[in-house]
Amino acid sequence: MQEVSQSLHQFDGIEAWTKLGISIGIFLIVLLLRKVFTTYIFKFFLRVAKKRKVEFAANLMLALEQPMRWLMVLLGVILSLYYFPIDIPSDELKSKIYRSFFAFLFFWTMINISSILTILFPKLVSKFGLEVDLIVMPFFTKIIKIIIMALGFSIIAEEWGFNVNGFVAGLGLGGLAFALAAKDTVSNFFGGIVIVTEKPFTIGDWIKTPSVEGTIEDITFRSTKVRTFAQALVTVPNATLSNEPIINWSKMGKRQIAFHLGINFTTPKDKLENVIKRIENMLIEHPEIHPETILVKFDEFSHSGFNLYLYFFSNATDFGGYLSIKEDVNFNIMEILEKEDVQIAIPSQAFILQKDSTADMNEFESMRD
Numbered sequence: 119m120q121e122v123s124q125s126l127h128q129f130d131g132i133e134a135w136t137k138l139g140i141s142i143g144i145f146l147i148v149l150l151l152r153k154v155f156t157t158y159i160f161k162f163f164l165r166v167a168k169k170r171k172v173e174f175a176a177n178l179m180l181a182l183e184q185p186m187r188w189l190m191v192l193l194g195v196i197l198s199l200y201y202f203p204i205d206i207p208s209d210e211l212k213s214k215i216y217r218s219f220f221a222f223l224f225f226w227t228m229i230n231i232s233s234i235l236t237i238l239f240p241k242l243v244s245k246f247g248l249e250v251d252l253i254v255m256p257f258f259t260k261i262i263k264i265i266i267m268a269l270g271f272s273i274i275a276e277e278w279g280f281n282v283n284g285f286v287a288g289l290g291l292g293g294l295a296f297a298l299a300a301k302d303t304v305s306n307f308f309g310g311i312v313i314v315t316e317k318p319f320t321i322g323d324w325i326k327t328p329s330v331e332g333t334i335e336d337i338t339f340r341s342t343k344v345r346t347f348a349q350a351l352v353t354v355p356n357a358t359l360s361n362e363p364i365i366n367w368s369k370m371g372k373r374q375i376a377f378h379l380g381i382n383f384t385t386p387k388d389k390l391e392n393v394i395k396r397i398e399n400m401l402i403e404h405p406e407i408h409p410e411t412i413l414v415k416f417d418e419f420s421h422s423g424f425n426l427y428l429y430f431f432s433n434a435t436d437f438g439g440y441l442s443i444k445e446d447v448n449f450n451i452m453e454i455l456e457k458e459d460v461q462i463a464i465p466s467q468a469f470i471l472q473k474d475s476t477a478d479m480n481e482f483e484s485m486r487d
Contacts, residue, residue, distance in 0.1 A: 321335070
């Protein structure tokens, strides 16, 4: 209090008021420069980066924007306090505040930069020809953020005289209680590590499990986000997902097509053989049919005709491409049947209905006569 009284006493006089004016003027000038920088200079460079499609540079500038703004405010405060006529707070306290604020801005910048590594990572992987799953990057980006925050907290705490080692050791006293309380969180975390290391899927894959089916959007420490085909977002705990059987439809190298084709009983044996041979050749020559396994066989006698069994695979695995190939094959089979003058078998129930209806008509005509 005595130091404050002395400072206030020294404030009297023209020189003190001049210093106060200079201090306020410096701070206002820095704020004006900050406004000019963020409104004109920064946005100009940002537009240039976006116009030239330098995606990483544009994202880097966005990551630096907020820390740079507050850095200029801090510089303005430092310069204005240098001329401020009242020495409040003390030099030691000001030094601690400045260093803490600089450390905070530095680690804030590092956290923002770590967020844009997901953009740079695929480019580096493709440039150096590395085989790294894209699902690894979002997961480890979050780990990097936690490490940066922990380092920042430790450095700032040390600056203010807190014993970080004692704090960490103190956590061990309640470690058992913490572990019990966070059992699910820990199991989800290790479930996420299992998913990242075993790589049963990656971002964008279409998966199906007993609990969910859809496209992978993101994986965090606790859960995996899956977008269903109804556009609902399902969050599945990693512990649950890592212990379930996972069907990854996106990893299919080919997609199965199998069905029975009924041929009319009146079809002669030679025509039936020709149909089988022509369908098999059509599938072998089809550019979208996988050549490894193609089966076209006379499978069985049914109540309505001869059943041919077709078993083959399409090269396309996506649902739209799969249906297009299946449609094209069906049209080709129809063309073969027309050229061979072979009829598709009609279910026997239809014959019975037709026969009964014909008998009814004959009976009706005889009654009219």
